[in-house]
Amino acid sequence: MIHYPMKKQMSKYNYLALDFDGVIADSIQECLVVGCNAFIEYTGKGNKITNLSSLDLKDMSEFRRLRYFIRSGEDYVYIQLALFEGANIQTQQDFDRFVSKKAHLKQTFFDLIYQERERLLNQFTDIWIQLNPLYDGMREFISQFTHREHFAIISTKKQIFIHRILEGHGINFPMQRILQAVENRPKSQIILDLLKQSGLEPAHFIFVDDHADTLIKMKHTAVTLCLAGWGYNNDAQKTRVRKACLPVLTLDQFYQTMKTCSHNEKSNQT
Ligand SMILES: [Mg+2]
Incomplete structure (x- = not known):
């Protein structure tokens, strides 16, 4: 103690x-929704979400496992990218290496995550609060x-x-x-x-x-x-x-x- x-x-x-x-x-639900929407915005593919019901269960459990390695907001989009690419990430070092190899995306992901967060907050305030118990x-x-x-x-x-x-x-x-x-x-x-x-x-x-x-x-x-x-x-x-x-x-x-x-x-x- x-x-x-x-x-x-x-x-x-x-x-x-x-x-x-x-x-x-x-805040894991919010980070999943926002990270997912930011990645959709980045790739231009898929439909944005406001809850987790449409997400793949396997992806959700991988997201939860990778959440342990998050240091900053843009990392939620890096998780989506890692899931998309099927990157093998087991440790904090693996994750940090993955992020630093794609460091040129850092600012873009940072801007996207906050843009999506702001959009959810403004357009779906009550839902957004509920995603952050x-x-x-x-x-x-x-x-x-x-x-x-x-x-x-x-x-x-x-x-x-x-x-x-x-x-x-x-x-x-x-x-x-x-x-x-x-x-x-x-x-x-x-x-x-x-x-x-x-x-x-x-x-x-x-x-x-x-x-x-x-x-x-x-x-x-x-x-x-x-x-x-x-x-x-x-x-x-x-x-x-x-x-x-x-x-x-x-x-x-x-x-x-x-x-x-x-x-x-x-x-x-x-
Ligand atoms: Mg923390």
């Missing part, structure tokens, strides 16, 4: 930052988080979409605390900037992400890192995270842990 640094040190509070997809929202208990957790100013979302997804999904689930989350990671400002840099601004000791900054490599690469920040075991990661990735001495939490453990943090926060303030 996670070790709590909060009791030993003297920071006034803990700061919690969560990744969005695979931590707050189970929140994990059990997450709505209540976010709504009831005691110190909202110590809570941020750090994701590669554009802020506006995160804001609209949360709004669709009855949560008004401030835009300025939704921080988008981009290639030249990755999540680790955002966290280092937040640490600098707040003067907080790194151990009091808690970041939860569901992508194993992202977390392992962030160890140099010395912040408290946890893998969202309920998100998009497989057993091999969980094992790698544990070997890197980072905790893998279930959703229940996450709520339990954050409750403890919140209690410490209150006791630190008195």
Whole structure:
């Protein structure tokens, strides 16, 4: 289980930052629909969809397996391309190699994915929200988080979409605390900037992400890192995270842990 640094040190509070997809929202259906439509737009073949009923079951299960390797929005279109080409992708390295061989498509896929997302949001708002359900208990957790100013979302997804999904689930989350990671400002840099601004000791900054490599690469920040075991990661990735001495939490453990943090926060303030 996670070790709590909060009791030993003297920071006034803990700061919690969560990744969005695979931590707050189970967006796999939306990503499948949007990725599929973006690929149809790219090839000019096929009919766009608003739900999963017309999709091939085998493709859907392959998509779910490959979802573990996603790093950024355009990767959903790369998955469609991999399925189309029948590429053999078993590991993160395989996927990264596949993407880098076709790096010239990156910007096109990025633009297409966001164009399709925007189209769905504007033309089929309710359906789009339903394709992005929140994990059990997450709505209540976010709504009831005691110190909202110590809570941020750090994701590669554009802020506006995160804001609209949360709004669709009855949560008004401030835009300025939704921080988008981009290639030249990755999540680790955002966290280092937040640490600098707040003067907080790194151990009091808690970041939860569901992508194993992202977390392992962030160890140099010395912040408290946890893998969202309920998100998009497989057993091999969980094992790698544990070997890197980072905790893998279930959703229940996450709520339990954050409750403890919140209690410490209150006791630190008195
Ligand atoms: Mg994620």
